[in-house]
Amino acid sequence: MNKLSKGKFAESSKLSALMIVASLLSMGSAISVIAQTSNANDAKIQAEVTKALNKKQFSGVQSTVSNGVVDLTGSVKVFADKEEADKRVRRIKDVAAVRNDIEVGSGETQVSDQELQQTIIKKISYDRVGYGTTAFNAIGVNVQNGVVTLSGTAYGPVDKSSAVADASYTPGVKDVVDEIQVDPVSPMDDRIRLAVFRAVYGFPSLNKYAIDPAKPIRISVQNGNVTLFGVVDSKADKDAAGIRANGVPGVFSVKNELQVAGQPAENK
Template identity: 50%
Template sequence: MIRTLFICISRKERSMMTATTKTFVLILAIAFPISVWAQSGAVGTGRYDQQIQQDVTKVLQSKDKWKGITASTDDAIVTLNGSAKLLIDKLDAAKKADKIEHVQGIRDHVQVESNVPDEQLRQQLGEKLRYDRVGYGIAFNAIALNVQNGVVTVNGDVRDYPARDSALAIAETTPGVKEVVDNINVLPTSPMDDDIRVRVARAIYGNGSLSKYALDPQKPIRIVVDKGHVTLYGVVDNQMDKQIAEQQAKSVPNVFSVDDKLMVAGSPK
């Protein structure tokens, strides 16, 4: 009896010991990966900082336009400080730094040098944009500008992405522009709308009373078409020209509506 009791107790103890061992192993299995992950995370983000710093500094020193920009690196995050003469230089520096191996992010604190008054900046940009992409259907783009403290907001509708990208590039490369806000709407591709654009342009610029505007390369009457709806933008000489342009647009087949936003030169805005 005593022997039997001893055997039973031994089995129970072994069972309890086995359960305890399994629990201990499980705890180790959970704790060990967490410890390894924490150590690898701590090492993984910061261990490349010195190399990143050297590479970023080398890039910034390779171009005169970046000589005013400095960089610091912490946990693979690069912070850019200093100044640039043009917005495009600031943007390019950030893009170059972001492409360097092991870089996890960019903090861009670079300031763009600017002493150009907002109104002067608006006029300069407006002049450039009016003649942008002459020969590439500029009559079908309508872009408006707002400038405040050197920050340029570009609004409007354009026929395609090259027109949008060109407008933004003009703003980014103009001295005095500190930042560009892109609110340009690229209209959806539509063969029907393209056909309407051409027909409305012919109806307006081919009209005897309006043919004088066809001689102007900036195409002062802009024609925006979206799903068959036409909106006219721009500036004309008098009220009669404005009315004729609207009537000509309405005469084109498949035009659902015409919103005449043409302005008369000299009239209050």
């Protein structure tokens, strides 16, 4: 390589090196700007989170924000407050995600699963009294390690939401799993529902089950198919309820899931 070529090569190498340095400096500036923007955005989100959780029930909750992700820690008294904190934060603009690690009832006296189950069953049983839908809600409650699973069927969305709220606001509940199915909206089903109610509760030996709202024969109707739930005093009462429901015009089928008090559940 001659001197001229060597000079051009050296000059080109210097230029390339300068371009690389300039590019790195530019990239560093861009990264710095992005970082500053992200920090400013996080600070804005943090301020909004603090404002959203400025309520007495969230006094034990702490929050941090990083790259738009909000971490919630600390404790609340009931599960409903944990859910509400989550909803409030998710509504904030520019929040990318929420990690909700809030503990429920931390440091308080623990309630046994059996106690929780009985408390929630009682709440749900009496909750819709006065609205005329109690006998049409067949909601099951199961509790394991403080986690409540709600199953079965509800007459409508309001009845379902009310049952979930009953569980969520019960002290000692750690989480609520909602598996309640809402009966389909149908004028035909509404007619059948009312007719089955009258046929069952209008029978002399069965009208006693209307006295206590917590112990009714529950009637679920889906597309003309009737299912009876609850606990009755005798096999005769169970059979009578099934026969009365089967006699209602328009009923396609009747599934008799009634249990007789003091007897083990029948295997299906």
